[in-house]
Amino acid sequence: MAQVARAAGVSVMTVSYAYSRPDRVSPEAAAKVRAAAAELGYPGPHPAARSLRRGRAGSLGFVLGERLTYAFDDPQAARFLAGVAEVCAAEAVGLTLVPTTGEGSDVARVVDAAVDGFVIWTTTDDDPVLDAVAATGLPAVILAGPRRAGLPVVGIDDRAAAAAIAAAAFAGARRPAVLSFPLDRERHRQLVRGRELGRVAFPVTRHRWQGFVDAWTSLGGAVGELRIAVCPQNGAAHGEALSRELLACEQPPDAIAAMSDELAIGALRAAEQAAVAVPAALAITGWDDSDAAAAAGLTTVAQSLRAQGVRCAQLALGKASATKGDDRAAWRVIHRRSTRRSASARER
Amino acid sequence: MAQVARAAGVSVMTVSYAYSRPDRVSPEAAAKVRAAAAELGYPGPHPAARSLRRGRAGSLGFVLGERLTYAFDDPQAARFLAGVAEVCAAEAVGLTLVPTTGEGSDVARVVDAAVDGFVIWTTTDDDPVLDAVAATGLPAVILAGPRRAGLPVVGIDDRAAAAAIAAAAFAGARRPAVLSFPLDRERHRQLVRGRELGRVAFPVTRHRWQGFVDAWTSLGGAVGELRIAVCPQNGAAHGEALSRELLACEQPPDAIAAMSDELAIGALRAAEQAAVAVPAALAITGWDDSDAAAAAGLTTVAQSLRAQGVRCAQLALGKASATKGDDRAAWRVIHRRSTRRSASARER
DNA sequence: CGAGATCTGTGTAACGATACACAACAGGTG
DNA sequence: CACCTGTTGTGTATCGTTACACAGATCTCG
Numbered sequence A, B: 001m002a003q004v005a006r007a008a009g010v011s012v013m014t015v016s017y018a019y020s021r022p023d024r025v026s027p028e029a030a031a032k033v034r035a036a037a038a039e040l041g042y043p044g045p046h047p048a049a050r051s052l053r054r055g056r057a058g059s060l061g062f063v064l065g066e067r068l069t070y071a072f073d074d075p076q077a078a079r080f081l082a083g084v085a086e087v088c089a090a091e092a093v094g095l096t097l098v099p100t101t102g103e104g105s106d107v108a109r110v111v112d113a114a115v116d117g118f119v120i121w122t123t124t125d126d127d128p129v130l131d132a133v134a135a136t137g138l139p140a141v142i143l144a145g146p147r148r149a150g151l152p153v154v155g156i157d158d159r160a161a162a163a164a165i166a167a168a169a170f171a172g173a174r175r176p177a178v179l180s181f182p183l184d185r186e187r188h189r190q191l192v193r194g195r196e197l198g199r200v201a202f203p204v205t206r207h208r209w210q211g212f213v214d215a216w217t218s219l220g221g222a223v224g225e226l227r228i229a230v231c232p233q234n235g236a237a238h239g240e241a242l243s244r245e246l247l248a249c250e251q252p253p254d255a256i257a258a259m260s261d262e263l264a265i266g267a268l269r270a271a272e273q274a275a276v277a278v279p280a281a282l283a284i285t286g287w288d289d290s291d292a293a294a295a296a297g298l299t300t301v302a303q304s305l306r307a308q309g310v311r312c313a314q315l316a317l318g319k320a321s322a323t324k325g326d327d328r329a330a331w332r333v334i335h336r337r338s339t340r341r342s343a344s345a346r347e348r
Numbered sequence C: 001c002g003a004g005a006t007c008t009g010t011g012t013a014a015c016g017a018t019a020c021a022c023a024a025c026a027g028g029t030g
Numbered sequence D: 001c002a003c004c005t006g007t008t009g010t011g012t013a014t015c016g017t018t019a020c021a022c023a024g025a026t027c028t029c030g
Helices: A002-008 A012-020 A027-040 A047-054 A075-090 A104-111 A128-136 A158-170 A203-218 A236-247 A261-273 A291-296 A305-316 A341-347 B002-008 B012-020 B027-040 B047-054 B075-091 B104-111 B128-136 B158-170 B203-218 B236-247 B261-273 B291-296 B305-316 B341-347
Strands: A059-063 A094-097 A118-120 A140-143 A153-155 A176-180 A190-193 A227-230 A255-258 A283-285 A300-302 A332-334 B059-063 B094-097 B118-120 B140-143 B153-155 B176-180 B190-193 B227-230 B255-258 B283-285 B300-302 B332-334
Touching: A002 A012, A002 A027, A012 A027, A047 B047, A059 A075, A075 A094, A075 A305, A104 A128, A118 A128, A118 A305, A128 A140, A140 A305, A153 A305, A158 A176, A158 A203, A158 A255, A158 A283, A158 A300, A158 A332, A176 A203, A176 A236, A176 A261, A190 A236, A227 A236, A236 A255, A236 A261, A255 A261, A261 A283, A261 A291, B002 B012, B002 B027, B012 B027, B059 B075, B075 B094, B075 B305, B104 B128, B118 B128, B118 B305, B128 B140, B140 B305, B153 B305, B158 B176, B158 B203, B158 B255, B158 B283, B158 B300, B158 B332, B176 B203, B176 B236, B176 B261, B190 B236, B227 B236, B236 B255, B236 B261, B255 B261, B261 B283, B261 B291
Parallel strands: A059 A094, A059 A118, A118 A140, A140 A153, A176 A227, A176 A255, A255 A283, B059 B094, B059 B118, B118 B140, B140 B153, B176 B227, B176 B255, B255 B283
Antiparallel strands: A094 B094, A190 A227, A300 A332, B190 B227, B300 B332
C-alpha cells in the first residue's frame, strides 16, 4: 500500500480511503490510486490485515459436531443453511464452514476460524466444540440443541410437536415403532425396545422420543411396546433399510413415526416393496414438510428450518436481539393420507 | 498475549509456541501458560493476527455468480460442495462461501474474503467476479466454466456427453425438445426454437446445447426443429412447469432431453399427469445419475460432481498439480427405461 | 465579508501474532 | 574434558491495514 501511495503521489491513508471509503477521497485522487494500483499489480487491501485492524472478520462461522460434509449430505441441514446463507448475503458477510471431522481433535480448529460469530448445528449435550466456541467469547447461537449458559437456543418445542404427530401416527395402532436419528456418537444403527434406550445424547432426538412416548402412553400404551429403529444418518436409503428390517419382524409394526420426511419416505418405499397397505395396515408420519413429503402424501410436522436459519444468523450477527428464554419457532401438524385420519378423528 | 506471558512468568514467544507448537515448549511451561490464560480469560491466538503474520488464511473460498443461497437450493451444487468440503475437512481448512447476491456490485466482496484460494462455480463467460478473483493472484479453479487465462478448469466434455445422451433421447423421435438451464442472467424462463437462441452466456448450457444439436442433426434433423424450454433454476418443480407447457402445445414433443435429473423428473411428473406414456410416446433423459434418477428409471449421464469438487479443492489448495489443458472428468450414459432403448439400439 | 460548516489530505500509532536467530543448558561421546 | 547435538527459552522485527485527530482549502450564508 505504501508503494502504491508513493507511485500515486499521495499518502497511504488516501490509498486506504480510496478502497474502503471511496466517498472520502476526491475523484482525481481515487483515479490516481487506481492507476498506480493497476500499474503495480496491487490486489487491494489484504483481508487479514484489514480484519485485524478493524476488529471484525466479515464472516459468520457455522459449526457441526459431525464431519463437515454432513452439511451437504443431510437435506435438513441444507434447508437450514439456506436460511443462514440468505442473511449472510444480505449483510454482505461470508459464511465460513468450520472444518470438523466428527472426531475429538477439532476443538482447536474452531478457535482458528476468522469469524464474527457462530451458528451451531444441533449436537450432543457434551460436545467439546461448545466449550471451544464459548471460550472465544464471540456471539453464538445453537440450533435446537443443548443449552449452554449464555448461548441462545433457537428451535421448536420438539417434545410437544412429537407428541402431536405421534398422536396421528399411533391412533388405532397396536405395534408402534419409531424411525430415529442417532442416539449418540457411538451407537449408530440398531433396533431397540423403548425400555432399553439408555441415555440419549442428542437433545433433539431425546425430546422427540419423549414426545413419542408421551403420545403412546396417553393412548394407554406402555413404553416397552414402542420399538425404535436408529438410523445412522438422515436419508431415505437409511429409512428404507431400517423399515425393511422392522417389517420383516415376526410382529411387524402397524405405525411408524419417523424423525424426518426422508426417513419416512424410506419407510413408504419399504412398505410398497413389502406390499403393506398405507395407511390401512401401516400408518407413517414424517417431520419437516419437505416438497417430497407433500408429493408423497405424508402426514408430517411443518416447521421452517430455513426460517430458523435466518433467525440464528441474525442473532449471531447481532442483527436481532435474543428473546428471553429460548427462541421458540412455530410448528403444526399437517394431516395427509399416510395416516388413518378418520380413525384418529374418531378417537378424540 | 503479552499479559498472559507476564502472568505466567514467561516470554510472549513461549506463550505463542504453547498454542501453535506445543512440542516446542516444556510441559511445565505449557501448563503455566494454560493456567495464566484460563485465569485471564485469554481465548487463544487471534485468527486474523495469526493469519496476517503467517500469510495464510486457513480457508478455501467458494464463489458463485448467483446469489449465495443457490449453493443450498441446487442439488447439483450441494453434491459438488460435498466434495469440496471433504477435502477441506481432511486438510483442516475452512470453507468460506463468499457472499454474492447475483448483482453486479459483488466484485469488491470477493477481495475481502480471507481465503487461500478459490473454487468457482460454473458461471457466465463475462462474469466480473472472475476478474476480481484473478486480481487477487490467489490460486483459483473454475468448475466446468468459462476459461480464463491461467485458471485451470475442471469438468467433463459437456458437448460430447450431451451428444451421447441426446442420441438416446432423440432416437426415433420427430419432435425433440430440450429442458435447459438459464441461457444468461437476463432471460430466465421461456420457450424458444433452436434457431432463435442467440448468445448463450453460460458455457455449460452452451456446450450441452451444442451437443444436443449435434445429436439431432446427425440423426438427419434440422436445428430449427429443436424446441428449447429454459428453466429459471434447477429443480423438479421448474422442470414440471415447463414440461407441462411443452406438452400442452399443439404438437407436443415426443422426446425431452433435460440438462439435469431434477428437471427430467419434473418432466416425468408432467408426463404422468398428462397421461403421456414414457417412453413410448415420450422419451426423457436427465443428467447426473442422482439417486432419484435411478429410482425413477431415468436414462442419464453419470458424472461425479462430488469427485469434481474434490479435484477442484485439491487444485485450489495446491494439494494436487494441474494437468496440462483442461481437467477432464469421466462420464458415461446410463440407459434406463425412460428411453426407447431397443429402438435406439436398432438405429445403430 | 467573516464565521462556521464541509471537504480533502496527512502522519502516527496501534491491531495481535509469529519467523528467525541466538543463547543457555543438558546430556551423550570418543 | 572438549565437542557436538538436542532441547527450551527469549528479543526483535514485521506482517498490511485503518482509526483518529488535525490542518488547510473551499464553500455557504446571513
